[in-house]
Amino acid sequence: MRTTLRELTERITRLEARPARPVWIDGMTVVVTTSTANGTGGVTRPVMALVAQGGKQTTLADQVFDYRAGQYLIASLELPVTGHITQASPAEPFVAMGLPLKKSVITELLLETGGGRDDDTSSGIVTADADEELLDAVVRLLRLLDRPADFAVLGAGVEREIHWRLMNGPRGAAVRRIGMEDSRVSLVGRATEWIARHYDRTIRIAELADEIGVSVATLNRHFRAVTAMSPLQYQKQLRLQQARLRLMAAPTEVAAVGYAVGYDSPSQFSREYRRLFGEPPGRDMHRIQEYTEVGA
Template identity: 50%
Template sequence: MDRLQESITRHAREGLTATALGGVSVLRAPTPTEPLGDMLRPTLAVVAQGAKETTLNGRAFTYGAGQFLVASVDLPVTGHITQAPFLAVVLELRADKIAELLLDTQPIPHAAAPVGVGVSDASPLLLDALARLLALLDAPEDIPALATGLEREILWRLLTGPQGATVRQIGLADSHLAHLARAIRRIRDHYDEPLRVEDLAALATMSVSSFHRHFRAVTSMTPIQFQKQLRLHAARTRLLADAGDVAGVGFAVGYDSPSQFSREYRRMFGVPPSRDSR
C-alpha cells in the first residue's frame, strides 16, 4: 500500500491522469467531491488511500483503501469521493487480454454468476503486482519488456479472486456477458434514439425474455431504465456547458416532451434541471 501511494502521488495530477502504461490511469483528489454521473467502462479500480462511493440504479458500492471495484460492462453510475485525500489506480479490463490468459491456463472454477459491478478486498498478491506495475513509470525503458507480463499477473489475480467469475465472462466471446455488452454498447452509442428491445435481444442472440432476465441481472435495470439514465446523465453534462437552454438539452438527449424531461430529471437528481444547472 505504501508503494502504491508513493507511485500514485508522484505520477498523478489532480483528477484522473493517463500514464505511459497502456490502459492504466492514476487518480488523485485532495478533497471529497460532489456526486457526478459517469459512464463506467470495464475496469479495475483499486483504492490506495481514502474512500469512494459508486451508485448504480440506487445501489451504493463503497470501497476504501485496500479494496477494489470491478465493472464488467458499460454502466451509467453516479460517483463521489467520500474520504480524502484519495488515491487510486485504474486498469482497463480488455477482453482480448483476458481471453488470451484463459486460453493459456487451466479452467478456473467459477460458481458465482457474473454481475455488472462488484467490490472486494484486494489480496496482498494483487496489491504487490499493481505496485510493481506502477514502479515501471520510474523506469520507462522497462515498460516494453515488463508491462505485459505484470498486467497478465494482475488479471490472473483477479480471475482467481472473489470477482473471478465476472472477470472470466469478460474474456469469453460466447458468454452471456459478451453478448449483453454488444447490446449495451448499442444503447450507449444511440441513447438519444428510440429503443426497440426486440432489436437489442437479436443483437445479443437471445430471446426477448432471456435478454430481459440477463440484462437486469447484470445492470440491475431494464433496457428502458438503462437508456433513461444515460439520457439524464448526458443531459446533466450538457447543462454544465449551456445552462440556459433546458428544453434544447432535453430534445438533444432524446426527449420529445420538455415536461417529461423535467419530471424525470427531478426524480433522478432531486431538483429540476434549471435549478440543478445553476
Template identity: 45%
Template sequence: MEHDTLAPLRDLIARQWQQHGRETPINGLHLTSVSAPTGPIHAVCRPSLCVVVQGAKVSMLGDRAFRYDAGKCLIASMEVPIQAEITRATPDRPYLAFSLELDPATISDLLLEIGGAADIQPGPALAVHAIGAELLDPLCRLLRLCDRPRDIAVLSPLIRREITWHLLNGPMGPALRQVGLAGSHMARIGRSIARIRESFAEQLNIRQLAEVAGMSPATFHRHFKEATAMTPVQYQKQLRLQEARRLLLADAADVARVGYAIGYESPSQFSREYRRMFGAPPGRDGLAIRKGFAPQTEA
C-alpha cells in the first residue's frame, strides 16, 4: 500500500493522541505515539489488530520475530506474552499506531455468514499482513467516533463488526477463524491459556491443561508450542515475571514477598529468572521503573 493513503489515519491518530493519550473513549481502542526507539517492552498481547501508520516495530513471540512498519498490521489470535521494541521513531516522524481488541463472539457470529470450517490452518498466535484498502474507511470512521461520544455506544459495535468482516474475508481470515471456532486447535489452546492465566501462581499440571484443551498431553504440548512458540512452562514463567514487575511498579514491595506471591519458592531463583528476562534484578528494576528510567509493561 502506498504510504500517502495512510495520511488520514496518521492525522487522526496524531490528533486523538493529543486529546486522549493512549486510552480512547472507545473500549478496546488504544493509541501509541512514540518519538524515539524504545528498549524492550514486555506485554501480554490479547486478541487484537495492531496497525502501524508511521515508524516500525518488532514483536518477539518466543524466538520468532514479527516485523511490521507503515501500512502493515499485526494480528494476535490469542493471549500471548511478547517482547516488543519500537525500532523507528523520531520527534519529526514519531511511531504512530493503534490497536483494536477483537471480540471472539463477533468472529463466531460472522463465521456463520461465510462458512467457518474453510481454510483452518493451525499456526502461530501472531501474524503480520499488509492492511487492505477496504479497511481504511471503517478504521478512519472508528477513530473519528472519538470526537462524538454520544454516537459511540450505537455506532462503534457496527463499525467494529464491519472491520472484523473485512479481516475474516482477507489474508488474515484463516488465523482469525480459529478464534471463533470452538473446536479449532487455536480455540482449544486458548482455553488452556485461560486456565494458566487464572492460576499462574500454582504448580503447572500439563495433564489437566491437556484435558481442558481436549487433547492428549503429547498433542497438547505440540499444538501449544506451535501456537505460542513456547512450552506451557515457559508461558507460565513469562506471565509470572510480568505480574512480578507489575507488583513492583505498584509499590515498593519486598522482593521475596513478590516472588512468593507469584509462585516462586526460592527467592534466588526468582531474582535470577527476573534478571534474565528484564536485564536487572527485581529490586533495582522496580526502583528504576518507579523513577521512570526503565521501559514499563504495556497492555
C-alpha cells in the first residue's frame, strides 16, 4: 500500500508540473499544494476525489467529511460544498486527484452484472479507505498518460476497471446508484439540474415537484436525505457560490452581483454570504486576492 501511494504521489506531482497536457482524461483534476487554505467553495459533479498525501475536509450543509492519504471521497451528483486542505507542508505537500464518474459506464456495468438496488441510505457524499486493487488501477491509469498510444487503446478499459472497483468497494452503493434511472440520486439529480437553471429566481417547491413527477413530501424527503438540505437551502447555496465566482471577476461590484444572483437586499446578500464563507463579500475577495498573490 505504501509503495503504491508513493508512486501515486510522484505521478500526480509530475502531472501537475507539466506545462502542457497533450493526453488527458476529460474532467480529471490534480492538485499539489504546500499550504493549508481557508475554505473554498464550489459545486461538485459525480467524482472520486482520491488523496495520495496530506488531508482535506469537505463540508456539505452541516455534514463534515475528513479524508486523508489512502482515502477517497465520492460525490454522487452536483452538490454545493466548501472545502479546505487540513494537512500540507513544504516537506509533505497535499497531493490529490479527481476522476469524474461516468453514468454511462456505471449503467453499462450494472446491465452486464444484473443491475442493483438503491440500497444506500447515506448522503450524496461519502468517504472510504482505498484498497490496494483500486490504488493499483489508478496508478496504471496515470502511467498510461505518459504513453499516448497505449492510453488511446487501454485507457477506457482501466477507467472502466476503476468504476468497477468503486462499485464493489465499501461505498459501492453510492456509486451504483449514479447509474440507476429510478434511484433516489437520479430523482434528486433531476431536481438539482432544474434548480441550477432557475437559481436566480423565486422557486415554488410545488412547481419543482411537478417537474420531477413526485409529491412535494417525496421530493423534500429524498432531497434532504441526499443533499443534507432542503431545495430552497440548496438554491441559496448555489446563489452564493455563483456570486463568489462573479465577485472574483468584479470584486467591487458587491451589490450588483447580489442582485444578479437573485437577492433583493444587499444587506441580506452580505449577511448570508458571510454565514457561508465566514467573511462578508468585500473582505472575502481581499483575502482571496492576497492568497492568490502569495501563491503566485
